[in-house]
Amino acid sequence: MSKTLVVVVPDADILAATVASRLVTKIVDAQAERGFASVVLTGGRIAGKVLHTIKELPAAAAIDWARVDLWWGDERFLPAGDPDRNETQARAALLDALPLDPARVHAMPASDGPDGDDASAAAARYARELATGGAEVPPFDVLMLGVGEDGHVASLFPEHPVLNETGTTAATFNSPKPPPTRVTLTMPTIQTADEVWLVAAGPDKTDAVGRALNGDKLLPAAHATGTTKTYWLLDRAAAANVAKA
Template sequence: MTDNGSAKQVIIKPDADTLASYVATRFVNRIVKRVAEGKRMHVCLTGGTMGGAVLRTAARDERVGQIDWSLVHFWFGDERFVARDSDDRNEKQAREAFLDHLDIPAENIHTVASSDDGLDLDAAAIAYADELAQFAPSDRSETGPWPSFDICFLGVGPDAHIASLFPDRPEISVTDRATVPVRNSPKPPSDRVSLTRPVINSSKRVWMVVAGADKAAALGLALAGASYQSVPAAGAKGRRRTAFFVDEVAADQVPPQLIDREY
């Protein structure tokens, strides 16, 4: 299969560890290239087992210490509205795995307010949208009041949710704002803040990293063109590239014609 703009690519690796290493190398490659050109870069991170594994592996790349991190900004696709020091925070996982190992200005790490910051859930979502708007490009022909992420990482749940956009819930259909508060999430913790689909889909590259046999059905539906309302992962796409990086057991239901050997 050849690259065709935002056409979906599926890259399969034998196991989760090999997959994390492969994605981490390409992640650092992209940062090195962008920074070498003197360009600012926005990256959207995800939580979950594979999100953490990719970041921990990237942190061990010897090139990390040579990058000018002042040009790189990190964001989060969603966040659990819990205390700042909670292990449930995607921010905490990302800091421990990767961000705390970087010589990066503190203001380049953009986080969602926590439940102990003095804001309620709705105000936290609005505050995050306001911060995104501060980095919106002057030309918004392909985006809205938010930055266009060079890479947007996403995990995919067994129910095919992405970020905190769950199947058959109203948040997946929101298109008039950058963020949404999520209450009574099907997956605990119950309160969350999530980016909306327009923000995700204005990214240049969407990278979904998926491992485990429990993800096979969701991946198959996402690639089969299912409705994004019921299969949110089916509605995620980058403007330039959309890639599913998967291990062999997760790829059980992937049609052979969709498989790429390399990214």
Template sequence: MTKERRVLVHPDWEALVASVAARFLTKIIDVLEEKDEIHIVLTGGTTIGDGVLGAINASPARDTVAWSRVHFWWGDERWLPAGDPERNDEQAFDALLSHIALDPAKVHRFAASDAGLDLDAAAAAYADELASATEDERGFPVFEVMFLGVGPDGHVASLFPGKDEVLVRDRTVVAVRGAWKAPAERLSLTLPVINASERLWMALAGGDKASVLGLALAGASVDEVPVAGVLGRKRTVFFVDQEAAAEVPESLIAPGDEFHALVDQNS
């Protein structure tokens, strides 16, 4: 299948999060009809961690999903103590996970800073957990959907521009030190793991994301704009609001009816 990227523009933030939530519920219900278990990667942030996950939780379709058959992973995590509200996993539990009938054994959190491991050992532990969840020689599961936020500087997960971690190709998980955004210490999946996902769904809202999205779609250097190097195996979709779409080439904005057909069949 030809890899491709599409941009779907929404009138505002509320419409964006509602659209992503509805598409996600439809997609995983469909995939669970074909597979016994699936793997999903979550992220934090206002748009996905709060908005999209909260909209999934509020949907009447929420309880039609066999959540106990879904593995939840995270694309990155802040090196903070367990239970800290700034951790991505805590945000996900507040918004969605604490409200659904999941299987605790299928919830794969990164280690917390008070777990008795140092940052490098925590990265190695998550890499081992990824490997233990699959028989694939790549060393990590097939992720049906990976959610990613995008920072104004173009970072995805905790892969920041100009940092060595964005160029790592020989590991699945990296320890991040000196991140440009607090907290400076983090854990992150690497770009090869991100790009091995079946579907990469990124959500961007606000005018401060317009420039970096335009650069990414124009083929900027991955080292300078990490999101430029993101490309899923089947589909890569940028869900954006009008402000974030200000610098997106018209040729990459999918018309509504056409996009719906593509998503329903392939995304």
């Protein structure tokens, strides 16, 4: 059963530094244990801060970046290089500065990719990429998620049909947040990760974080759990309605 841990720090900058330090340590430990690490990235303001902070951390030099697999939890189904794509933002914040193995950077398909504007086909393509190692999904050491103001994670929104998807990936149509079409990991896939980290900062996240941690199962965030540990990494404003804050 997954152990849930809540970490609360004073503000968003300290939160980004905390998450960045934890991620570097987790990657180093995974590489020491089995030679490589596998991380699922997320998008959003705080995720960008985390990646930018890693660039400044001396401890990040201990990582063999050529032996890190990078995946994404979801993606806005837009053309490659669009500034609103999570991949584009991650590359600008950190990835383009790292000696990564391009074959191990698993970006979700773009709307001008091989499947054109067929988001369902793009999601199926990503599912096939996840399965290239022989298992349905690879072993994720860390799967990071931002938490939306409505309690959504990845592109899994409250009361949206995509929540019922049981495959490894899905296309999200008619998203309540723009753009309306996205590609996402499903909740069952999220729940395969060794550790799930839910990261949230700011007063606009207070209600969703409090409700999810208090067990409101209407919120997708309440269902996002790792197989061994689930971390809620919060600044004080986001944690205002959390009993442990």
